Amino acid sequence: GQQVMQIPQYQHVQEGEDFTTYCNSSTTLSNIQWYKQRPGGHPVFLIQLVKSGEVKKQKRLTFQFGEAKKNSSLHITATQTTDVGTYFCAGPSGNKLVFGAGTILRVKS
Amino acid sequence: DAGVTQSPTHLIKTRGQQVTLRCSPKSGHDTVSWYQQALGQGPQFIFQYYEEEERQRGNFPDRFSGHQFPNYSSELNVNALLLGDSALYLCASSPTWVRNTEAFFGQGTRLTVV
Numbered sequence: 001g002q003q004v005m006q007i008p009q010y011q012h013v014q015e016g017e018d019f020t021t022y023c024n025s026s027t028t029l030s031n032i033q034w035y036k037q038r039p040g041g042h043p044v045f046l047i048q049l050v051k052s053g054e055v056k057k058q059k060r061l062t063f064q065f066g067e068a069k070k071n072s073s074l075h076i077t078a079t080q081t082t083d084v085g086t087y088f089c090a091g092p093s094g095n096k097l098v099f100g101a102g103t104i105l106r107v108k109s
Numbered sequence: 110d111a112g113v114t115q116s117p118t119h120l121i122k123t124r125g126q127q128v129t130l131r132c133s134p135k136s137g138h139d140t141v142s143w144y145q146q147a148l149g150q151g152p153q154f155i156f157q158y159y160e161e162e163e164r165q166r167g168n169f170p171d172r173f174s175g176h177q178f179p180n181y182s183s184e185l186n187v188n189a190l191l192l193g194d195s196a197l198y199l200c201a202s203s204p205t206w207v208r209n210t211e212a213f214f215g216q217g218t219r220l221t222v223v
Contacts, residue, residue, distance in 0.1 A: 001168075004151075033211060042199060043152065045211040088151050095165040096142065097201075097212060099151030 002027045002093045006100035014108050019076040021103035023089035030092055032065055032072045037102070038085040046074075046087075079107050111136060113202050113215035121221045122190050130185040130218045134202030140164075141183040142212065143175060146197040158183050159205055187220075195222045 003026040013019050023032065031050045035043035047056055049065035049072060056063045062075045076083055086104045090097040114133045122128050134141050140159045144152035154167035158177035172188045181202075187194055197219050201212035 042197075042214045042217050043212075044214070048211060090151075095140075095157050096154035096167060097152075098154070099144075101149075101151045 004100040010104045012106040021074050023072045025070045028069050033090045035088045036085050115215035119219045127188045132200030133182045135213045138202035139181050140203050140205045142201045143185045144199040190222045
């Protein structure tokens, strides 16, 4: 079945540094979604990318969808302590979402 | 407008027991999906309910069953609990008329099996 992989598993950055997480799917995706889960919380939707090569920005967050629609990335510029959490990518498979294992982001102030 | 609500928030059960978790979807949503999130992992799809029927099922044993009521709320039942069933159980709702849309998650039920 479809698999979604994320790297790195974990990243610890100094406040103000940049952060990037990468997502790869074993199959071509109709869209890719990104979620953020704060420690002790639940996944919260950030964004959905649909078009090949699409780039979307939300303030300091930049999301990209690969040309082949099999990979994606999330880049955070100048991290802040509020960015702490786990970032998941997810791709649809039928009626379900297949999630990656997530990248845990820790920010040192 | 209430979002997705789940109950209870925390639960401790003994191995072999049965448990029922509940979910009320976001207003206007008619589709409910259940996910299991083990510690350090991403959510894993259990099943999805629409029009009171199971529409799709993930790779979970028959010990996991569900139900959807006419008001779109849903229950997840797990029989013969195993230690490995300890996890955060998440309910997500969405409107069925919008395909491949974002999932709205509840705060989850943290189940501990001892």
